[in-house]
Amino acid sequence: MATALLEMDRPESRLIWLRNPNVVRLLRDLATGTVPLTHDGLHQETPWRTVVHLRDLLMDSGVLPRVDRQLMLYQRWPTERLATIEDPEHRRHLQHFAIWHQMRRLRSKVEKGQLGRSQTNQVKQEITQTRAFLTWLAVGGRTVEHCQQADLDAWHTEKLATRRPAQTFLRWCMKTSRIPRLTLPPQVINQDQAPLHxxxxxxxxxxxxxxxxxxxxxxxxxxxxxxxxxxxxxxxxxxxxxxxxxxxxxxxxxxxxxxxxxxxxxxxxxxxxxxxxxxxxxxxxxxxxxxxxxxxxxxxxxxxxxxxxxxxxxxxxxxxxxxxxxxxxxxxxxxxxxxxxxxxxxxxxxxxxxxxxxxxxxxxxxxx
Structure with a gap:
């Protein structure tokens, strides 16, 4: 990594970065073995922006094997969100959806090519709106297992664009027989993309x-x-x-x-x-x-x-x-x-x- 920094056309910005106390601490801990020089070892460290940048440098220099960056960043996200959910049933549903379904989808996409940030952002929106849907059902005294067509119709009546990402969870629930087959509103094509003359x-x-x-x-x-x-x-x-x-x-x-x-x-x-x-x-x-x-x-x-x-x-x-x-x-x-x-x-x-x-x-x- 030192060689890569020295070979840069303008290394001044990297030298300034190396003086950052968090960078100094992380490099020292990696050198002494306090932090394992692995992706899993760095995954536990903070602050995350500094860790991400250091990990990118280590991969770019060949010190660490390359992994998909967006998938790597996403893996921390659902764990942090699940820890904030108090209702055990909501947490169980979201854990199954986020880990078993969404993570599997992302890993499948990585096998075909690198993920884009928009792909992981979309998954995050789907999980966020799923949590909102489960909370909304609970306020009405229902659980997802007892969700009915009237519930889906009412959910989509307001804030359709915001709430639509929850449909991924609902389709997954129908496919896995967690809820009966219900009807979701059709996708509306955004017409604010008219071509230029x-x-x-x-x-x-x-x-x-x-x-x-x-x-x-x-x-x-x-x-x-x-x-x-x-x-x-x-x-x-x-x-x-x-x-x-x-x-x-x-x-x-x-x-x-x-x-x-x-x-x-x-x-x-x-x-x-x-x-x-x-x-x-x-x-x-x-x-x-x-x-x-x-x-x-x-x-x-x-x-x-x-x-x-x-x-x-x-x-x-x-x-x-x-x-x-x-x-x-x-x-x-x-x-x-x-x-x-x-x-x-x-x-x-x-x-x-x-x-x-x-x-x-x-x-x-x-x-x-």
Whole structure:
């Protein structure tokens, strides 16, 4: 870890961090064996922000094996929440749901790829609203085992958006026969994501590509949103290995096959890759993120990138919707879906919404 700190382009910030009394204590305890140099050993230490940063550095340096950071952070959360629940039945239900069901779901997702913060935040909301639902039932003199359709209807009558996450618990209860099969209100699609008008999308894109006063990474992200309909959560997970540059052309691996970048997007991407290890907060030379975060070995937080995009008038969701609607009018939906990493059903639906028709496409396998 010391070598990694010394190899950084600007180690001053890390040297300041090393003088923090909590950091000094943790490093001393790790060196003397007071705290085991393991993930479980660090899991018991405080303050948690300092511990998380130190653990990231240790993983980035190869001292500790890599584990999914979001799952690691989440594991502490349900234990702390369960300890605050006084009703033993409520605690039992939540423990089974949080540990047996939710934790298993998260671990299954980790096997397929790294978790995002939004995924663990969603799970936390589901558990929080489950606790609120159990408390609400108890106020009415009911337990979850005796929950009826009238109870679910009344629960969803007020604050539907806030209370909806509890439906994950309710579906789990129905599936495991804890409650009878009841009807939940259907999911309401948020219509506050109307696509930008085409001329507005192009005007925003033109500014992002040609205004040199804007931050470089924000310009690249804007191009990926407005041209390639990429979600912010996917953009921040791009690595330098996903950028394929043979000197003449440049492509980015959004899905399969890689998507070529036109000029001037290509030049912006080249500059972005060149500069990613020279940021004052870059974690180490081992960082491979095109959009590096402030924590060692971690990409930028998607929420932070959304904030940067909105500062230059790029609405991420609306811009992405506008881009994909335009793309599916220019090529078969399966082709667009495969190239950009979208589900083909989503792309096909957008063809219909955008007024497109399959009649103008020649028959055959459009995925080839």
């Amino acid at each position: 085409q001329h507005r999308r192009l005007a925003i894109l033109r500014r992002a590509l040609h205004d040199d006063s804007l931050p470089l990474r924000t310009r690249v992200a804007a191009a990926l949103v407005l041209l390639y309909a990429q979600p912010v959560a996917c953009i921040v997970r791009l690595t330098v290995d996903d950028v394929l540059d043979d000197g003449a052309t440049i492509a980015v691996r959004l899905a399969d096959p890689p998507s070529p970048l036109p000029e001037p997007v290509a030049d912006l991407m080249r500059a972005c890759v060149r500069s990613c290890r020279h940021l004052p907060y870059a974690s180490s030379r081992s960082s491979q993120w095109v959009f590096p975060g402030r924590r060692p070995g971690q990409p930028m937080n998607p929420v932070s990138l959304q904030v940067h995009l909105r500062k230059i008038d790029v609405p991420p969701q609306r811009g992405r919707t506008s881009a994909i609607r335009q793309l599916v009018l220019q090529a078969p939906a399966p082709v667009i879906a495969k190239a950009l990493g979208h589900h083909d059903k989503t792309a096909t639906r957008l063809v219909t919404e955008a007024g497109g028709t399959w009649a103008r496409y020649a028959p055959g396998d459009h995925t080839r």
